[in-house]
Amino acid sequence: MPEPSALDLQCLSALLRGTAREEIMPRFRQAKTQAKADGSLVTETDLAVQASLCAALGERWPGIPVLGEEMTDAQQRQLLGDGSGTFWCLDPLDGTSNYACGYPGFGISLALIRNGRAELAAVLDPLRDECYTAAHGSGAFVNDAPIAPHAPGEALGDCLAAVDMKRLPPERIAALFRPGSFRSQRNLGSVALEWCWLASGRFQLYLHGGQKLWDYAAGRLIADEAGVVSTLYADHGRTPTDALSLDKRLAVAAANDTLFQRWVTFIGLPLDG
Numbered sequence: 511m512p513e514p515s516a517l518d519l520q521c522l523s524a525l526l527r528g529t530a531r532e533e534i535m536p537r538f539r540q541a542k543t544q545a546k547a548d549g550s551l552v553t554e555t556d557l558a559v560q561a562s563l564c565a566a567l568g569e570r571w572p573g574i575p576v577l578g579e580e581m582t583d584a585q586q587r588q589l590l591g592d593g594s595g596t597f598w599c600l601d602p603l604d605g606t607s608n609y610a611c612g613y614p615g616f617g618i619s620l621a622l623i624r625n626g627r628a629e630l631a632a633v634l635d636p637l638r639d640e641c642y643t644a645a646h647g648s649g650a651f652v653n654d655a656p657i658a659p660h661a662p663g664e665a666l667g668d669c670l671a672a673v674d675m676k677r678l679p680p681e682r683i684a685a686l687f688r689p690g691s692f693r694s695q696r697n698l699g700s701v702a703l704e705w706c707w708l709a710s711g712r713f714q715l716y717l718h719g720g721q722k723l724w725d726y727a728a729g730r731l732i733a734d735e736a737g738v739v740s741t742l743y744a745d746h747g748r749t750p751t752d753a754l755s756l757d758k759r760l761a762v763a764a765a766n767d768t769l770f771q772r773w774v775t776f777i778g779l780p781l782d783g
Contacts, residue, residue, distance in 0.1 A: 513596065514571060514622050514630055516645035520654075522632040523641040525566055526618045530636035533558045534603065534618075543610045551606045556580050559602035559618060567598055574622075576600055579724045586756055590723075593754035596624045601724040604633075605700030619702035621727035626754055631728035633702045642706040642732050650709055650736035657736050659765035660711030666772055669714035669765070671695050672704050677719030677758075679746075679781050686717075690776065705729025705763075709736035714765040715773050716740070719781065720758035730761075738763050739770040747779030 514522075534555055541553040560578045567576055576598040577589040589597055598620060603609055605616030614637045622630040633642045642657070644650040650657050662668045671692035675683055686695075692715055698704050701721050708716050709732050726742070733740060740763035744751050747760050762777065764770035 513574070513624075516630065516648050519630065519632060519643040519645060519651075521570075522620065522630070523634070523643060525563070526620065526632055526634040526641060527636070527639075529559055529562050529566070530618060530634055533562055534609075534616075534636055538609065539612045541610065551610055552580060553603065553606060553610055555609065556603040556606055560600060563600060563602065563618075563620070574598060577724070578602060579722070583756070590754060590756060593623075593626045596622070599623050599628075599724050599727040601702060601728075604702040604725065605698075608699045613699065615698045615700045615703060617700060617703055619724065619728040621731060623727060623754070627752070628727050628731040631731040633706050633728050633732060635703055635706075640706075642709070642729075644732040644735040646731065646735070648735065650732045652706070652710055657710040659709060659714070659733075659736055659738050661714050661765040661769060664768055666690060666692050666715065666769070666776060669693055669769065670712075671715035671717065672697060672708065672713050673716075674718040674720075678717070679719075682781055686777070701725035702729040705733045705738075708763060708765070709733040709738055711765070714769060716761065716763040717773075717777060718761045721761050722758060723754065723756060726759065726761060733763060738765060739767050740764075741770075741774075743779065745780065746782040747777075 537555045541555045543553045560580050564576045578600040601619040604619045609616040617635045619633050621628045629646045631644045642652050742759040764773045
């Protein structure tokens, strides 16, 4: 069986839609929930989606392993290795807290990683029936229609910003609202969908203090292919990096390069400085 390519994006979209229809939506607002060791939530839906997609991907593309959020740390590190292999990176339910509380912001995020970078991506928003897809070097799409970021002006004050407050140092939050900042602030609570909404023009600026590989692998590829300008950082914003890692990354992005440069300057990295 050939390795997956851009020609398989429709197949992946259908697979995610079928899984959401069978595993996610029937349990919405009634899934059993428990806390993980790090305090984040996991539901029976997360586990069911991961099991279903691992089986389906393994049947169609045997030999390509799946690195899923709900695996153990040891399993994830073994699958990641030195980052040079080929594997699927899966967040079976991105936005679990939203899902558990009934807030309409969650989805499935799936990326194919090969030789240290994301090559294919599919992110499904089952409530809106929007499936975002991208292949490296081939543009980004939602439901097969091309997408691109949108900027209503060149000033930060013209823009909506998606900012995740919870993962920022508390002492740095007030300064984000000083004069010269964004027009208004949002936080969707699903990293994959935040990348996709930035890619499709629903806001223009993005700041998130701690994303894991399965959070951003698919969504960031979609955003980059749409034309978003983005950087991931280690060390609280000191070190730009695209190296594959299970460590959390700070993410900064904007709809275009002009806004990105102004946004980075306004934020003032590193965040712990």
